[in-house]
Amino acid sequence: MLELVHFQILSAAIFSIGIFGVLVRRSAVMVLISIELMLNAVNVNLVGLAAFVDRPADERVFGQILVVFIITIAAAEIGLALAIVLRVFRNRGSANVDDLNLMKW
Amino acid sequence: MTAQLVVFYLLAGVTVLSSLGVVLSRNVVHAAFMLLLVLLSVAGIFLVAVAEFLALAQILIYGGAVTVVVLFAIMLTRNDDQPRADHSQRPLALLAAAGTFGLLVVAFVASDIATLDETTDAGSGGESAFEALGTGLFTDWAIPFELASLVLLVALIGAIMLARSAEDGE
Numbered sequence: 001m002l003e004l005v006h007f008q009i010l011s012a013a014i015f016s017i018g019i020f021g022v023l024v025r026r027s028a029v030m031v032l033i034s035i036e037l038m039l040n041a042v043n044v045n046l047v048g049l050a051a052f053v054d055r056p057a058d059e060r061v062f063g064q065i066l067v068v069f070i071i072t073i074a075a076a077e078i079g080l081a082l083a084i085v086l087r088v089f090r091n092r093g094s095a096n097v098d099d100l101n102l103m104k105w
Numbered sequence: 106m107t108a109q110l111v112v113f114y115l116l117a118g119v120t121v122l123s124s125l126g127v128v129l130s131r132n133v134v135h136a137a138f139m140l141l142l143v144l145l146s147v148a149g150i151f152l153v154a155v156a157e158f159l160a161l162a163q164i165l166i167y168g169g170a171v172t173v174v175v176l177f178a179i180m181l182t183r184n185d186d187q188p189r190a191d192h193s194q195r196p197l198a199l200l201a202a203a204g205t206f207g208l209l210v211v212a213f214v215a216s217d218i219a220t221l222d223e224t225t226d227a228g229s230g231g232e233s234a235f236e237a238l239g240t241g242l243f244t245d246w247a248i249p250f251e252l253a254s255l256v257l258l259v260a261l262i263g264a265i266m267l268a269r270s271a272e273d274g275e
Contacts, residue, residue, distance in 0.1 A: 002110050004220045005213060007154065010117045012209035014124050014143075016202040021128030023198035029178050030133060033140050036171065037124055040147050043159075051154040054219035061237040065246055067159050068238075071166055072253045076260035078171050082178040083264035095182040 007048025015041035028085045028095045032078060039074045043067045113153050119146040133179050141172045158238055 014037055021034030050063025089095040119142065126139035144167040151160040242250050 001107075002113055002153070004218065006113060006117070007150075008213035009210055010120065010150070012206050012213065013121050015209065016206035017121070017124040017128055019205050020198050020202035023201060024128065024195055027133055029175065029182060030128075030136060032178075033136060033175060034128060036140065036167075037127060037143065040144065040167075043163075044147060044150060047151050047154045047156045047159060049218075050156065052220045058237060058241070061234060061241050064156055064159055064234065064238050065241050067156075068162065068242065069249065069253055071159075071162055072257060075166050075171060076257050079174060079264045080260045080267070082174055083267040085178060086181055087267045089182040 004048055004052040007044055007052070011041045011045035011048070013041075014038075014044065026096050026098055028088070028097050028100075029082070031097060032081050032085070036074065036078060039070060043070055046070070109153060113150065116146045116149045116153065120150065134176070137172060137175050137179060140175065141168060144168050144172070155234060158235055 018034045018036075018038035018041060021037060022031050025031055025034060046063045046067050050060050050067075053060055053063070085095050088100065092099065094100075123139045123142040123146065127136045127143060130136045130139060144163060148160040148163040148168065151157075151163060
């Protein structure tokens with residue numbers, strides 16, 4: 001039978017795969033894609049909670065409302081971040097995060 | 106009830122495998138299309154959890170807009186795809202990811218959140234989750250909702266300012 005813990009474990013799996021991607025990939029675009037994976041993992045968790053937590057129905061829908069906001073912020077984030085990546089690529093000729101060490105001490 | 110579980114496992118399998126495809130594939134374009142697959146199967150998981158509106162929003166915003174933006178960025182920044190220093194960090198990253206996964210699973214299994222026996226529509230009484238979501242967004246959450254639209258506008262203007270080239274400015 002489908003339970004909350006199924007959603008939570010799936011969410012944990014996607015989140016850790018996203019962490020791996022953020023740490024291992026060198027292309028800035030790939031790092032952003034991995035961040036999108038992590039945001040989606042959080043959404044899966046919240047939707048599972050909204051469906052299964054033992055609360056009055058008008059409180060449970062809060063989980064879904066939170067997901068609406070996360071999707072909005074994620075869309076704003078990816079647009080802005082890719083514009084920054086584009087700018088960096090134009091100025092420095094590379095979108096490789098290892099090359100962006102200008103502010104490294 | 107079991108059909109629900111079978112569909113969930115199927116979608117979860119597709120999601121996890123294609124997320125692995127996203128982070129492991131050598132080709133950035135392949136990774137972007139794998140991301141599309143992840144996003145669509147997550148939309149299916151939203152449907153299993155009776156969140157119809159979120160499934161639609163997921164397909165429209167993520168499946169449509171975000172994937173196209175990512176593909177455009179890949180097209181405009183296309184350079185050496187081959188990750189050079191990829192391997193030196195790989196064991197550490199694997200350790201960090203596995204550690205996070207283990208920690209999260211232990212926390213989730215140990216937590217005793219009171220749950221319902223089966224998925225029910227998140228709406229109260231006669232109204233559906235759709236109605237409950239809409240009512241919530243435009244009553245209790247009206248101010249955050251308007252702020253979110255302001256954030257989107259500012260992000261859009263910022264993205265345009267950043268992405269246009271300096272020559273066609275002033």
